[in-house]
Amino acid sequence: MYVVMKSLEVEASNGMIRHLRTRHTTEYAEYEKLNQPKPTTSPSLNQPTVSDAFKRREPYSRDSTRWKDITFRIMEVICLDEQPLSVVEDKGFRRLLSCLDPRYDPPGRKYLTDVCLPTLYQTVNTNIDRLLKDSVYISFTSDIWSADACPMSLLSLTAHFIDSDFERHNIVLHCQDFTGSYSAEALVNAFSGMFQSRGIQREKIHAILTDNAKNMQKAMRDADFPGLPCVAHTLQLAVHEGVLSQRSILDITASGRRIVGHFKHSPLAYTRLENVQKQLGQPIKKTPPGCVHSMEQYIKLALAAYAAEHELPCTFTIHQWKLIENMVSILAPFEELTQQISSSTASAADVIPCIRALTRLLEKTVESDHGVKTSKTVLLEAVRRRFADIDTQKLYAIATMLDPRYKDRYFPEDLKPTVRDLFRDVVTAHCHTELPSTSSVEVPGSSRSTDKSPPACSLQAMFAELVEEDTGQTDEEIAIVSQINQYLAEAVMPRSGQPLAYWQANKGRFPALAQAARAYLCSPCTSVDSERLFSTAANVIDDKINRLTSKNAEMFIVIKRNLPFMIET
Numbered sequence: 001m002y003v004v005m006k007s008l009e010v011e012a013s014n015g016m017i018r019h020l021r022t023r024h025t026t027e028y029a030e031y032e033k034l035n036q037p038k039p040t041t042s043p044s045l046n047q048p049t050v051s052d053a054f055k056r057r058e059p060y061s062r063d064s065t066r067w068k069d070i071t072f073r074i075m076e077v078i079c080l081d082e083q084p085l086s087v088v089e090d091k092g093f094r095r096l097l098s099c100l101d102p103r104y105d106p107p108g109r110k111y112l113t114d115v116c117l118p119t120l121y122q123t124v125n126t127n128i129d130r131l132l133k134d135s136v137y138i139s140f141t142s143d144i145w146s147a148d149a150c151p152m153s154l155l156s157l158t159a160h161f162i163d164s165d166f167e168r169h170n171i172v173l174h175c176q177d178f179t180g181s182y183s184a185e186a187l188v189n190a191f192s193g194m195f196q197s198r199g200i201q202r203e204k205i206h207a208i209l210t211d212n213a214k215n216m217q218k219a220m221r222d223a224d225f226p227g228l229p230c231v232a233h234t235l236q237l238a239v240h241e242g243v244l245s246q247r248s249i250l251d252i253t254a255s256g257r258r259i260v261g262h263f264k265h266s267p268l269a270y271t272r273l274e275n276v277q278k279q280l281g282q283p284i285k286k287t288p289p290g291c292v293h294s295m296e297q298y299i300k301l302a303l304a305a306y307a308a309e310h311e312l313p314c315t316f317t318i319h320q321w322k323l324i325e326n327m328v329s330i331l332a333p334f335e336e337l338t339q340q341i342s343s344s345t346a347s348a349a350d351v352i353p354c355i356r357a358l359t360r361l362l363e364k365t366v367e368s369d370h371g372v373k374t375s376k377t378v379l380l381e382a383v384r385r386r387f388a389d390i391d392t393q394k395l396y397a398i399a400t401m402l403d404p405r406y407k408d409r410y411f412p413e414d415l416k417p418t419v420r421d422l423f424r425d426v427v428t429a430h431c432h433t434e435l436p437s438t439s440s441v442e443v444p445g446s447s448r449s450t451d452k453s454p455p456a457c458s459l460q461a462m463f464a465e466l467v468e469e470d471t472g473q474t475d476e477e478i479a480i481v482s483q484i485n486q487y488l489a490e491a492v493m494p495r496s497g498q499p500l501a502y503w504q505a506n507k508g509r510f511p512a513l514a515q516a517a518r519a520y521l522c523s524p525c526t527s528v529d530s531e532r533l534f535s536t537a538a539n540v541i542d543d544k545i546n547r548l549t550s551k552n553a554e555m556f557i558v559i560k561r562n563l564p565f566m567i568e569t
Contacts, residue, residue, distance in 0.1 A: 062107075072120065074106065076120065080564065117552060121555040127566050145534040154554070156534070172533060238334075272310055276302050348521075349399040349520070359380065
């Protein structure tokens with residue numbers, strides 16, 4: 001029965017197909033197209049042989065691209081994460097690599113030291129040279145550091161400059177071995193060698209910031225480098241004078257060191273203090289080295305509760321606690337100011353406004369001065385003495401004028417005309433070829449013709465000569481004065497504004513000023529960047545990584561500090 005039904009179904013289907021073929025030719029063509037037999041696929045002829053399958057499990061050749069890529073990524077990890085070179089020989093690290101790619105056989109420590117490290121260093125150096133070519137003027141910070149893990153001293157040199165897009169760059173150029181005497185003569189020779197190795201001409205050196213050490217300052221004078229002292233160090237010296245000036249504050253500082261030392265050297269005492277702070281609902285904070293300002297972290301109630309049950313080396317009286325509060329109030333602006341000028345965006349333009357604001361604050365008499373007036377008076381005198389000449393220092397004054405947040409608003413009235421004259425001369429000297437021709441610079445109120453210069457022996461030439469004699473200025477100078485007047489007449493930016501963003505947006509309006517801004521706003525006001533560099537050096541050269549040569553240590557540090565910026569770009 002099933003066979004009969006199946007045959008009837010096939011016959012009916014064939015009849016319908018015949019009907020389509022004879023009566024509906026278009027539909028039959030579509031049917032034929034849809035029901036064409038599909039080509040049969042033959043088995044793949046590219047099936048790997050047994051030898052090929054075994055070959056794909058063999059380790060990578062050291063000449064292969066894959067092996068080189070992995071190896072240099074390992075070198076980057078070691079430099080960026082401050083790992084020892086011997087990590088490639090550690091069992092756990094090799095097991096990890098074997099899991100990720102069984103065909104990769106990592107090299108030994110010597111290969112990384114002899115091949116990978118110099119190659120990566122050269123790559124970074126090539127990028128540094130490319131960036132330096134886009135610099136007009138360069139400022140530098142420098143410092144000396146001695147390692148604890150091995151007998152090694154390093155002299156750093158960090159470059160700070162602004163490119164044509166008004167982006168700030170902070171690049172470590174050198175961190176070289178510095179042995180022997182730290183004399184001014186040795187420092188001059190070292191700086192000259194570092195500049196020469198990078199091809200940096202003396203004309204491009206805008207300023208070199210160092211600490212206040214006498215040998216550094218003498219080296220800057222002997223080499224005739226435009227040196228600047230670190231403002232943060234100078235402020236610290238002023239604070240030191242103020243704290244030492246009052247006996248009661250000295251006694252409190254000595255007691256504070258003893259209390260902090262009690263908790264720092266006794267884990268049991270520190271644990272007890274933490275428990276007291278938890279019970280009182282206070283935040284737990286680490287104990288820094290003892291000083292008046294650090295006592296702010298120890299709430300009076302927590303210490304009193306601790307002393308009620310446990311012994312302390314000394315305690316504070318109610319009067320001393322009041323002095324602590326008042327001294328902390330006086331020192332708070334110094335801490336705030338130090339943080340501001342130590343930021344990566346701070347420049348020499350911040351010095352004059354910050355010192356004037358700090359001086360004015362110290363001049364005011366407030367209730368919290370009670371008991372610490374002597375310290376406050378000495379602080380004010382120390383700040384005035386140590387920063388007595390900043391208004392007349394060219395680097396500081398011009399940088400302040402070129403910062404759209406400050407301009408000439410922070411100079412004394414009797415000094416403003418002198419600063420403006422100096423400002424005009426500096427801007428004129430920096431415009432050079434970057435300043436557009438006078439025909440493209442709009443001078444308000446001017447009706448100068450933009451036509452070609454008339455013949456020397458013509459009536460029109462005499463008119464032009466008489467006008468120039470009357471003003472005493474060339475067309476270029478008039479254009480620069482016009483830019484300066486328009487720039488100074490505009491309102492200043494808020495202190496939260498970005499000066500470099502301002503100049504990027506307004507370099508078309510004030511081309512001469514923008515060119516000078518690239519030079520004078522590149523200089524930082526502290527040498528903090530070099531100190532941060534040596535935090536990296538302390539991690540690179542420690543008890544676990546103490547077999548590096550000074551040359552390899554320099555390559556490590558230069559890669560560590562510069563490679564992240566190059567990866568981002």
